[in-house]
Amino acid sequence: MDLDFRTWAKGMLGKHTLDAGFGQFFDILAWVCWKRGVYFGKVDYRYTSQICPNCGINTGKKDLSERIHKCPECHYEINRDVSAAQVICQRGITAVGQIVLENDCVGGLSGVYNNLDKCFGSSKPKL
Incomplete structure (x- = not known):
């Protein structure tokens, strides 16, 4: 971001x-x-509230008063802020995947996979 x-x-x-x-x-x-030892990267923050995190379709611009994301294609409904956070997380995972492919011989990115569980709501205890 x-x-x-x-x-x-x-x-x-x-x-x-x-x-x-x-x-x-x-x-x-x-x-x-x-x-x-944790990977840090930036992602594009624009249009995150307009993209459906479930199917990836652009749902269009919303008023600030519209607090629920409702996708007309897949009928996914969730809080607008949570939806935007999921889109940012998905963009970060995609960016990390590209970096891992590009820097495969470097030996991986420490800390990346441990922190990805937060995006998916894992209930693993914090170490």
């Missing part, structure tokens, strides 16, 4: 947003992930 902090700076908080150091957030997050 890539957040555009420049748009936040134009908002109500303006310069305070930039002063808070949000621009370094991803650098710090990437470093912490590297330090702990």
Whole structure:
């Protein structure tokens, strides 16, 4: 996910947003992930509330007041925010799969497969 902090700076908080150091957030997050041996990557965050996580069809633009995702094709219904999170997770899994194929000789990506269980609601205990 890539957040555009420049748009936040134009908002109500303006310069305070930039002063808070949000621009370094991803650098710090990437470093912490590297330090702990966990893979960190960015995915495209756009149109996540318009894509059905079940069948992948574009369901079109929704009003902010519409809180439930309802797919006209597969009839999948879920909270809109949960749906968007599932789409982001699927994009991340796809991106990791491409990286693993490209860097197959590197020896894998430590920490990736352990964290993918969170996307699918696994009830494994946290170690």
